Amino acid sequence: MTQRITRFLPRSGFLLLIAALVLGLALLTRLALALATGLQSLPLAYWPGAFLRGLWFDLLTLMVVLTPLLLLRALCPERLRNSRLYGPLRLLLYFSATFLLLFGAVAEWTFWDEFQTRFNFIAVDYLIYTQEVIANIFESYPVGLIVSGLALLAAALTWALRRPLTRPATTPSTRQRLALFATALLLPFIAFRLGNIDHMQHADNMFANELAGNGLMTFAAAFRRNELAYDRFYRTLPESEAAAVLRQLEVRLPESGSADGASNFLLRRPKNVVLISVESLSAKYLGTFGNDEGLTPELDRLAADGLLLGRLYATGTRTVRGLEALSLGTPPIPGQAIVRRPGNDKLTTLGGLLARAGFESQFIYGGYGYFDNMNAYFAGNGYRVVDRKDFPATSVVFENAWGVADESLFANALAEADRAHAGGKPFFSHVMTTSNHRPFTYPDQRIDIPSPGKRRGAVKYTDFAIGQFIEAARRKPWFADTLFVVTADHCSSAAGKTRLPVEGYHIPAIFYGPQIIRPGRDDRLLSQIDIPPTLLEMLGLPGQEKFFGQSILHPMPGGERTLISNYQELGYLKRDVLTVLGPRRRAEAFRIDAESGEATPVALNGELLAEAIAYYQQASHAFRDGGLKLPSAVGGV
Numbered sequence: 001m002t003q004r005i006t007r008f009l010p011r012s013g014f015l016l017l018i019a020a021l022v023l024g025l026a027l028l029t030r031l032a033l034a035l036a037t038g039l040q041s042l043p044l045a046y047w048p049g050a051f052l053r054g055l056w057f058d059l060l061t062l063m064v065v066l067t068p069l070l071l072l073r074a075l076c077p078e079r080l081r082n083s084r085l086y087g088p089l090r091l092l093l094y095f096s097a098t099f100l101l102l103f104g105a106v107a108e109w110t111f112w113d114e115f116q117t118r119f120n121f122i123a124v125d126y127l128i129y130t131q132e133v134i135a136n137i138f139e140s141y142p143v144g145l146i147v148s149g150l151a152l153l154a155a156a157l158t159w160a161l162r163r164p165l166t167r168p169a170t171t172p173s174t175r176q177r178l179a180l181f182a183t184a185l186l187l188p189f190i191a192f193r194l195g196n197i198d199h200m201q202h203a204d205n206m207f208a209n210e211l212a213g214n215g216l217m218t219f220a221a222a223f224r225r226n227e228l229a230y231d232r233f234y235r236t237l238p239e240s241e242a243a244a245v246l247r248q249l250e251v252r253l254p255e256s257g258s259a260d261g262a263s264n265f266l267l268r269r270p271k272n273v274v275l276i277s278v279e280s281l282s283a284k285y286l287g288t289f290g291n292d293e294g295l296t297p298e299l300d301r302l303a304a305d306g307l308l309l310g311r312l313y314a315t316g317t318r319t320v321r322g323l324e325a326l327s328l329g330t331p332p333i334p335g336q337a338i339v340r341r342p343g344n345d346k347l348t349t350l351g352g353l354l355a356r357a358g359f360e361s362q363f364i365y366g367g368y369g370y371f372d373n374m375n376a377y378f379a380g381n382g383y384r385v386v387d388r389k390d391f392p393a394t395s396v397v398f399e400n401a402w403g404v405a406d407e408s409l410f411a412n413a414l415a416e417a418d419r420a421h422a423g424g425k426p427f428f429s430h431v432m433t434t435s436n437h438r439p440f441t442y443p444d445q446r447i448d449i450p451s452p453g454k455r456r457g458a459v460k461y462t463d464f465a466i467g468q469f470i471e472a473a474r475r476k477p478w479f480a481d482t483l484f485v486v487t488a489d490h491c492s493s494a495a496g497k498t499r500l501p502v503e504g505y506h507i508p509a510i511f512y513g514p515q516i517i518r519p520g521r522d523d524r525l526l527s528q529i530d531i532p533p534t535l536l537e538m539l540g541l542p543g544q545e546k547f548f549g550q551s552i553l554h555p556m557p558g559g560e561r562t563l564i565s566n567y568q569e570l571g572y573l574k575r576d577v578l579t580v581l582g583p584r585r586r587a588e589a590f591r592i593d594a595e596s597g598e599a600t601p602v603a604l605n606g607e608l609l610a611e612a613i614a615y616y617q618q619a620s621h622a623f624r625d626g627g628l629k630l631p632s633a634v635g636g637v
Helices: 002-008 013-037 044-075 086-115 121-128 130-140 143-160 162-166 174-194 206-211 215-224 239-249 297-305 319-328 350-356 371-379 406-422 454-474 528-538 606-625
Strands: 272-278 307-313 360-365 384-386 427-432 482-488 509-512 520-527 562-565 570-574 577-582 586-592 599-602
Touching: 013 044, 013 086, 013 162, 013 206, 044 174, 044 206, 044 215, 086 143, 086 162, 086 215, 121 215, 143 162, 239 606, 272 319, 272 406, 272 454, 272 528, 297 454, 297 482, 297 509, 307 528, 307 562, 319 350, 319 371, 319 427, 319 528, 350 360, 350 427, 350 528, 360 371, 360 406, 371 384, 406 427, 406 454, 454 482, 482 528, 520 528, 520 562, 570 606, 577 606, 586 606
Parallel strands: 272 427, 272 482, 307 520, 360 384, 360 427
Antiparallel strands: 307 509, 482 509, 562 570, 570 577, 577 586, 586 599
């Protein structure tokens, strides 16, 4: 049998060396990531499954990598094959392949270090937004040394293999060329037919599932899975049944406040609102939530003097998810956030409703808002956009790849509030920070952690900047009429042993205004999507029914719940049970320990499963069918 095959496919040591390089580097990368994860998060019992399944994905990836090389072998002219350039060209090709694969392995390492996953949608986004990403990489890592080291390593390996690489290859016959060409066409077809990244999900440990993948394959899959049609991939209910489930969960507004609502904390209605969404601010960094490192003295003071939401969770793991939740009040639909999708203008956003009510609605961002389509989204939904390019140069004391220092951002937010107030208009300012982001650099001599101070330093600097902003606002004539809300877009990390580790989504939310709201704490289970309808009701304006979230000023007859997700898994947490919907109509449930956050698999609860499906299905359909569009008038607004 072997002899028959070799008659059609000529021998090529070059292809074998490329195959060994691809498979060897994939194995070493997987081993390095496993060791970096540690046995506490990835016990040895999970290693065999991850590595065996990983070998399968590596082989499928190899099929795609070999395709262009087989085509070159089939189509290479005889004159070139017999020329003196043929050997050096093969050396150059092997060096280039080695360098690129080594570079990819290092890129995977850095990506894993930040996100604890293989390449996904985030990596695709980073490839698109090259200006910020490349600048961020150069500010975060010694790129010159890394590239030089990889080039030397690739050159050394190529030199060590120079003899087999330059050894003359057998000249393929016409029949062999056709066989090579046919194989080149067949291999990618097989790889794409068999290479389903859903098969990475083989264990109850998220790190094991991610390690099973191959970075090149998951990166390619991210391009293909930019958007997931809910009805095609997820469990569904009849439309009428899903709508009925949500109607049963709707808040029924009582005549007056209730002990299990938050309306008893509201002293009077604000005239203005400043909503600050802080980049990557996990609740675990605040002293209010038990952190003893002293990173957030200013936020802890605001929490003590304002209304703290103790159990509020982000809907996702990216800034665009947080912005979607805080503006649209809608559950996270699978695939890309609505902020990034076409047809996302003229939606019923908080800023759009307030603009119709006579407010100056602003989105103020410390970076360049074309990143992640933020400028287009907010400008198309009732906000006036102010970003880095609009800031006066004299107002910027420091900047890095991702944006200006938070103190400079807040100085400009202060100026925008002054301008709106001077014009006699109430204002709603949504301010999005950037400093708590790699490379974690900030102005010197602001805090006691020198820059770059990694995550701890960035959190403490952002806290300093927020405190400075509140003190400056305190001296303004509009301060007494303004409600300040400080929350996060998402956590610093949402990695864990399970697909949706609940504690990786816990974020702070503080409502502060000495003459607007009295101090207190609300420990009900709440979602980021509850903030828009809450602010709308605090301002005394109609339109709350257009949001999927619920105002916290009243009880929740349907029960406390929250919604969390990544790009594929959709989670619904209620009564300490996390129901997870996944592609291929997968559904599972976990009992979540309230103290440790540990997840234990349990049987699906039919009622909770129906509620989870109803939320996500109706949100997906509402965007698809135009149900999120801003009508000509909402409740008289």
